Amino acid sequence: MENNNIEIKENSFWLADWGFPIIVGLMGAAVFAGTHMYIVHGVGAFNEVSIVAMLKAGLDGGSYGAAAAFGASFLFARILEGSLVGILDIGGSILTGVGIGIPAILLSLNITQPTDNFALALLVGALCGLAIGGIIIFIRKLTINQSSSTFGADIMMGAGNASGRFLGPLIVLSACAASIPVGIGSLIGALIFYAWKKPIAGGAIIGAMIFGAFFPIVASV
């Protein structure tokens, strides 16, 4: 890591459209291989337990239908949305689409090699990611890039920043709902961070954790 700041060029791999499919390809490779890890070693699927459970239902001899339909539809929706709004949602497209939907479709067709073999898993995942990234850039070329309009990006960024400010107070609120000691802890943490002129979210979490370690919450899940 060099300390002098090098300006990233707009047309370089890091920011240009042509770099995007490569980045998505790398992520697809990792996530698909994560599903391979889960199937072979029992750990390492990159998704929520509830969604992985759909794939597991198929692995345990049931139907892959739910996982396949859920993953594929999510993937489709996110590709359209991602190319229009400028941010591809990795949760729906890569983690659920490439990580759950595509493996489920392959397995339902009795194609087990990609999920059984690590190298092949990386390759198949990379190809899926490349294809997804390529489609998105193609749609962008047809729509956004031909126009001088910013399509309200500044409004979206402003709203994103505004919603971020809510997190600190929300954490204190839910800590107070969790238990009295945890609430007091997060309040103290938030106050200290506020006095230090830092965002209160971090202090609220640390305070809640410290008090929660000494005064455990009775799990009611």
Place this chain on the structure above:
Amino acid sequence: MLIILLKSVIIGGLLGFSAGVGAARMYHAPKSQGLGAFRTLGEMNACEGDAAAHFSFGLGFFFNAWASVVGAGAFTQDIEHRIIPNWAAAALLIKNKNVEETIHNPKKMGIVSAIIGAVVVAFLNTTAAAIPESLQVVAVSVLVPAATILINTVMPVLFWLAAIDAGKRSGFWATLFGGLAQLVMGNAVPGVVLGILIGKGVDESGWNRITKSILVAIILLFIFSGFFRGFDISLIESFKLEVPNWLDSLHNVFTIE
């Protein structure tokens, strides 16, 4: 064990690199195509360029992911959405407080995230030892409700109000698509964003080929996501009507047995 470790390092490195570059590119959207999520962007902005806030935010979800992988073998989506981007941001901010030169720089974020990703994934996959139960419960009971309110209530409302303030056209389309997205997808934010997109697009360049094709794409998006989520069936049933046979058989075509 060694095989798991090696594979995890490879997977984690690839994942971290792509997640880091994608997260940094989000700050350059829509000029540059980003990769991540609006909630990730919102949460990273919430930490306001403060290393401690970024680190502790990631840490809370790290415990959660750890518990999940020990318990069920699944990482939760937070590894990519929250832990890697925020820890990479924290690591970079320790050296340099300027967010433009750190978090917004895809190259730096990619390299640091690759290292963090490799370490985190290898660590989580190889430690089957459980974390203190109490901390895990605290993390879940504090962060999950807060994040849920943020994503399900605060973000839709703020985006919606921003769209209404941005002018009559954005307000109209954002209200229409936001409401529809809440019905069909369960969250209004994507719909409101699409409403701003079409409203501002028409404000700035009129109804031309581009804005028309975006509108068609948005309508297709709603039709397809509604169909694949089974919204059409639920809609007909909730109005106490019969589901036509052709629609049922169409759904059955897409259900892979």
